[in-house]
Amino acid sequence: xxxxxxxxxxxxxxxxxxxxxxxxxxxxxxxxxxxxxxxxxxxxxxxxxxxxxxxxxxxxxxxxxxxxxxxxxxxxxxxxxxxxxxxxxxxxxxxxxxxxxxxxxxxxxxxxxxxxxxxxxxxxxxxxxxxxxxxxxxxxxxxxxxxxxxxxxxxxxxxxxxxxx
Numbered sequence: 001x002x003x004x005x006x007x008x009x010x011x012x013x014x015x016x017x018x019x020x021x022x023x024x025x026x027x028x029x030x031x032x033x034x035x036x037x038x039x040x041x042x043x044x045x046x047x048x049x050x051x052x053x054x055x056x057x058x059x060x061x062x063x064x065x066x067x068x069x070x071x072x073x074x075x076x077x078x079x080x081x082x083x084x085x086x087x088x089x090x091x092x093x094x095x096x097x098x099x100x101x102x103x104x105x106x107x108x109x110x111x112x113x114x115x116x117x118x119x120x121x122x123x124x125x126x127x128x129x130x131x132x133x134x135x136x137x138x139x140x141x142x143x144x145x146x147x148x149x150x151x152x153x154x155x156x157x158x159x160x161x162x163x164x165x
Contacts, residue, residue, distance in 0.1 A: 007115025
């Protein structure tokens with residue numbers, strides 16, 4: 001399973017619309033996860049033309065984005081035998097992500113996808129893979145082409161790539 005990872009699009013503030021390079025890079029994914037600060041619901045609609053979309057609610061999200069069924073504070077997914085948690089802000093410690101989350105799920109996830117920092121992160125912490133894909137439109141708080149992630153989960157094996165657009 002190939003999953004596209006996007007965060008902090010800030011449309012239409014950081015850019016008027018999603019860059020074509022982003023849409024091209026996501027072709028062929030099975031699922032798209034947006035780690036929050038979406039701003040415009042049209043972002044999720046446009047991404048959904050490629051694959052199903054789920055999104056974390058960002059600290060700056062507002063309006064229709066907050067009532068869309070694809071957007072939650074936390075998504076907990078079982079994918080190819082791995083537990084993935086999608087949130088907006090980096091978890092502060094392994095103790096935090098082992099506690100019950102807002103969806104009632106207990107236990108430590110294998111993968112946490114988050115955003116908020118506008119920078120890329122791929123690191124193992126206490127047996128959990130933390131991934132922040134950065135931002136395709138506002139990486140390091142600079143407008144212009146940024147980054148996304150591709151997460152492959154196959155037969156229990158996990159591989160992540162950060163792509164510069």
